[in-house]
Structures are given as structure tokens and as C-alpha cells.
Amino acid sequence: xxxxxxxxxxxxxxxxxxxxxxxxxxxxxxxxxxxxxxxxxxxxxxxxxxxxxxxxxxxxxxxxxxxxxxxxxxxxxxxxxxxxxxxxxxxxxxxxxxxxxxxxxxxxxxxxxxxxxxxxxxxxxxxxxxx
Amino acid sequence: xxxxxxxxxxxxxxxxxxxxxxxxxxxxxxxxxxxxxxxxxxxxxxxxxxxxxxxxxxxxxxxxxxxxxxxxxxxxxxxxxxxxxxxxxxxxxxxxxxxxxxxxxxxxxxxxxxxxxxxxxxxxxxxxxxxxxxxxxxxxxxxxxxxxxxxxxxxxxxxxxxxxxxxxxxxxxxxxxxxxxxxxxxxxxxxxxxxxxxxxxxxxxxxxxxxxxxxxxxxxxxxxxxxxxxxxxxxxxxxxxxxxxxxxxxxxxxxxxxxxxxxxxxxxxxxxxxxxxxxxxxxxxxxxxxxxxxxxxxxxxxxxxxxxxxxxxxxxxxxxxxxxxxxxxxxxxxxxxxxxxxxxxxxxxxxxxxxxxxxxxx
Ligand code: SF4
Ligand code: SF4
Numbered sequence: 001x002x003x004x005x006x007x008x009x010x011x012x013x014x015x016x017x018x019x020x021x022x023x024x025x026x027x028x029x030x031x032x033x034x035x036x037x038x039x040x041x042x043x044x045x046x047x048x049x050x051x052x053x054x055x056x057x058x059x060x061x062x063x064x065x066x067x068x069x070x071x072x073x074x075x076x077x078x079x080x081x082x083x084x085x086x087x088x089x090x091x092x093x094x095x096x097x098x099x100x101x102x103x104x105x106x107x108x109x110x111x112x113x114x115x116x117x118x119x120x121x122x123x124x125x126x127x128x129x130x131x
Numbered sequence: 132x133x134x135x136x137x138x139x140x141x142x143x144x145x146x147x148x149x150x151x152x153x154x155x156x157x158x159x160x161x162x163x164x165x166x167x168x169x170x171x172x173x174x175x176x177x178x179x180x181x182x183x184x185x186x187x188x189x190x191x192x193x194x195x196x197x198x199x200x201x202x203x204x205x206x207x208x209x210x211x212x213x214x215x216x217x218x219x220x221x222x223x224x225x226x227x228x229x230x231x232x233x234x235x236x237x238x239x240x241x242x243x244x245x246x247x248x249x250x251x252x253x254x255x256x257x258x259x260x261x262x263x264x265x266x267x268x269x270x271x272x273x274x275x276x277x278x279x280x281x282x283x284x285x286x287x288x289x290x291x292x293x294x295x296x297x298x299x300x301x302x303x304x305x306x307x308x309x310x311x312x313x314x315x316x317x318x319x320x321x322x323x324x325x326x327x328x329x330x331x332x333x334x335x336x337x338x339x340x341x342x343x344x345x346x347x348x349x350x351x352x353x354x355x356x357x358x359x360x361x362x363x364x365x366x367x368x369x370x371x372x373x374x375x376x377x378x379x380x381x382x383x384x385x386x387x388x389x390x391x392x393x394x395x396x397x398x399x400x401x402x403x404x405x406x407x408x409x410x411x412x413x414x415x416x417x418x419x420x421x422x423x424x425x426x427x428x429x430x431x432x433x434x435x436x437x438x439x440x441x442x443x444x445x446x447x448x449x450x451x452x453x454x455x456x457x458x459x460x461x462x463x464x465x466x467x468x469x470x471x472x473x474x475x476x477x478x479x480x481x482x483x484x485x486x487x488x489x490x491x492x493x
Contacts, residue, residue: 001322001323001324002322003315003318003319003322003323004319004322004323007315007319008256011256011260017259017263017266029270029273029274029277030274031274031277031292032273032277032278033276033277033278033283052188054185054189054192054193055192086192086281086283087277087278087283088192088283088286088291089283089291090189090192090286093291
């Protein structure tokens with residue numbers, strides 16, 4: 001019981017556990033799992049990343065304005081949904097050219113707001129994929 | 132006057148509940164004489180999704196989302212089952228890293244339970260303190276896996292990230308901090324009247340009942356039943372890292388708290404031994420083929436035995452995934468404990484079971 005009483009008093013004098021946000025910024029750990037980034041010029045369009053992705057956050061769909069990349073024989077365009085992604089990194093592990101064509105950054109996604117048409121835009125991409 | 136029995140519900144929404152569960156207590160005066168329960172309020176159809184929406188290699192990430200507290204144990208149980216169907220061998224380093232994360236999970240899960248037990252005794256300050264200290268465990272898990280809650284650490288073939296010497300140092304520092312804190316909690320849980328006197332003899336599960344109603348995990352061990360999947364299976368080399376079973380006596384809330392506290396201490400020792408004896412080698416092995424056949428895996432989650440049954444027919448999609456979670460298996464024992472208790476003790480008893488409804492309803 002005395003231990004508890006002593007603890008209660010020392011607790012009064014100890015600093016709080018919480019941080020003074022936003023005056024003190026939240027510290028980001030090293031190797032934080034963040035957004036997936038794509039380097040189109042190195043991509044060989046093997047579509048392994050699309051196949052590996054558990055929630056289907058990477059999709060390659062047909063486009064009429066394909067990139068110059070000679071590997072892009074089927075006129076595909078890369079699409080990525082940061083709000084669907086679970087940041088597992090499976091795509092990067094599946095990619096034959098990690099760090100060049102696909103890599104995991106430490107950036108955070110922006111907040112998905114209505115103006116960005118986050119959902120509608122993605123439904124369109126999924127619709128193109130399905131058709 | 133005859134006996135008058137009144138039905139009092141607890142849940143599905145109740146101030147003392149963390150997650151939706153419903154009990155209906157038939158009470159005679161203050162005594163609970165009969166109990167019925169309902170657990171399916173957070174059903175998400177995960178078993179079905181695992182066989183219709185996701186290929187077998189994506190399932191570890193799906194099952195990890197069953198529960199935020201024992202995400203690692205879920206994905207690990209599944210991957211162990213899938214690996215046995217693919218007949219792959221995981222490197223020893225990967226196994227050690229898996230055990231490290233499972234034990235860290237156990238530490239913070241037990242801390243969460245203890246904090247809620249303290250809260251239910253009216254000891255709000257203790258709740259805050261334990262939750263604050265628990266944050267340091269979450270921090271090292273974030274350092275290892277890159278995320279604070281959804282670790283996505285285990286995948287078929289091994290683990291996704293290795294640890295560096297910097298991280299190792301940080302883990303050791305945190306473990307030493309938690310060990311010191313846990314000794315403090317032990318002192319308080321045994322000497323503070325709110326936590327010791329109040330809880331002694333309340334919510335008793337006898338050894339005989341534990342046998343008969345198939346209690347598992349800390350609930351069973353507190354009643355004196357020596358059962359722990361860690362000592363019964365050998366997918367993970369627990370015998371090499373200093374695992375010790377702690378069996379309590381009395382089977383009351385107090386005894387469950389003490390068992391959990393000692394398990395935290397044992398898990399800390401195991402984590403240190405893992406870091407000390409971490410084998411060299413790769414963390415991933417490539418596994419080929421599609422799962423064919425049946426596999427059943429048991430693992431000790433923080434709340435007791437977690438069981439995964441999977442069946443594959445050589446296709447990318449599995450034909451069956453069945454998950455039996457510890458809370459679900461313990462419900463008959465819960466009901467038995469409630470019978471004969473005071474209604475006013477029900478929230479405290481329930482918190483001491485450490486029920487996880489997301490797991491149960493999946
Ligand atoms: S990190 Fe995971 S969820 Fe995100 S795009 Fe890659 S594979 Fe898909
Ligand atoms: S796996 Fe890599 S190379 Fe292949 S399509 Fe995806 S980004 Fe391109």
C-alpha cells in the first residue's frame with residue numbers, strides 16, 4: 001500500500017506521457033512504412049506488383065496515351081491508390097527492379113477529401129480494369 | 132414470498148465494455164444464477180473473404196486485421212499452416228524474429244488487460260500509467276515493423292524486415308524499462324488494497340471447472356491448469372529461449388492478474404534471449420507451388436490457444452479457412468465463473484477474462 005501512496009505522489013511531479021501536439025511534432029520512426037513510389041522509366045511492365053498486391057491498390061489499365069517506355073507494349077498506365085494501400089511492401093518485394101521501378105518511401109498519404117474524388121476516381125480505374 | 136428472478140442485460144453496449152458482447156444475467160437479488168451470451172456483433176465475414184476474395188499469399192494480411200492486439204499471432208498461425216502445405220522450411224532467424232514479435236505482442240496485450248482490470252477496480256490512475264508505459268512496447272514494434280498497430284510483418288516464407296543493431300539496442304532498453312515497471316506493478320497488484328483485497332476470491336474458476344469447461348490461456352493457468360500451446364508444439368523453438376510456464380492458484384481475478392504479470396516478465400526474458408541468440412541467415416525463403424491438402428496449426432495467443440485450419444486444392448484460392456479464437460473457446464468457462472457471482476462484480480470479472488470480441492466474431 002505504501003508503494004502505491006509513494007507512487008501517487010511521485011506521479012504528481014512526473015512529466016506527462018502525452019506530447020504537446022501540434023507545438024511538439026509527432027516523431028516519425030526511421031524506416032516508417034509509407035507511400036509506394038513508382039519510377040515509370042525503369043518499369044518493365046511485368047505486372048508482378050499488381051498481382052502481388054493484397055488489396056488491389058496497384059492497377060495497370062489500358063490507356064490511349066501510353067508512355068514512351070519501349071517495354072510498355074500493351075499501352076498500359078500505372079495507377080496507385082494510397083488510401084487502399086496497406087503499406088505491406090509486397091509489391092516492392094515482387095518487383096524485379098526494386099528501388100528503381102518501385103520503392104517504399106517514408107511519406108504519409110494526404111487526407112482523402114471529397115474534392116480529390118478519391119473514391120470515384122478509383123472506381124473509374126477499377127471499371128476500366130474490369131471491362 | 133417465492134423466489135424472484137430478474138433478467139439484467141450487460142451489453143451489447145455498456146459503459147464497462149470495450150467491445151460489443153452481450154450477456155443476459157438472471158439474478159436473484161444481487162446473485163447471478165444463470166447467464167446467456169451473444170458474441171457476434173462485429174462479424175466481418177473474414178473466413179469467407181479468405182476463400183473468395185484473396186489468394187492464399189494475401190491471406191496473412193487479411194487475417195492480421197481480425198484483431199489489433201494479436202495481429203502477429205493471427206498472421207503467424209495462418210502462415211505456419213500455409214507453409215506446412217507448401218512444404219517449405221523457414222530459416223531459424225525468421226523463426227526467432229517471429230517469436231520476438233509474438234512475445235512483444237503478448238507483453239503489450241497483457242498490459243492492456245491489466246490496465247483495464249485496474250480501471251474496473253476504480254483505479255483510474257493506474258490504468259493511465261500502464262497504458263502510458265505500454266506505449267513504449269508499441270514504439271519498438273513500430274521500429275521493427277514500420278507500423279504501430281498493423282505490423283504486416285509475417286509473410287509466407289519468413290518475415291518482411293530484419294532488425295539492425297540500432298533497433299536491437301532500443302529493444303533492450305525498452306525491455307529493461309518494462310521489466311522495472313512490471314516489478315512495480317507486481318508490488319501494487321499484490322499490496323494495494325484496491326487491486327488485491329478487492330479481487331481475491333472474486334470471479335473464481337476452480338481447477339475442476341477449468342478442466343470441464345475447457346478453459347485456456349491465462350484463465351486456465353490461473354486456475355492451476357498447466358496448459359500452454361508454447362510448451363505443447365514445436366513450430367517455434369520456445370524451449371531454446373527460456374520459456375517457463377507460470378501456473379497460479381485460486382483461479383480468481385487476483386490470480387489471473389498475477390499470472391499475467393509473471394508472463395510479462397517471462398516474455399521479457401525470452402525476448403532478451405532471442406536477441407542474444409539470434410541466428411545468422413536469411414529472413415525469407417522462396418516458397419513455390421499452391422497449397423494442397425489440409426493443415427491445422429495451434430499457437431498460443433496472449434489470450435490462449437488460437438487454432439487455424441486451412442484446406443487447399445492446388446489453386447490460388449483456398450477452399451476453407453477456419454479460425455478458432457481463444458475468447459470463443461473460453462465462453463463456457465466465462466459463463467461458469469459468472470454463475471454465483473454478484474452482479475456488481477460482473478464488469479470487473481469480464482475485464483479480467485481479457486475478452487477479444489473482434490477475434491471472436493471475426
Ligand atoms: S504496399 Fe502492399 S497494399 Fe500497398 S501497393 Fe504495395 S502490395 Fe499493395
Ligand atoms: S513489378 Fe516493378 S517492373 Fe513489374 S510492373 Fe510492377 S513496377 Fe513495373
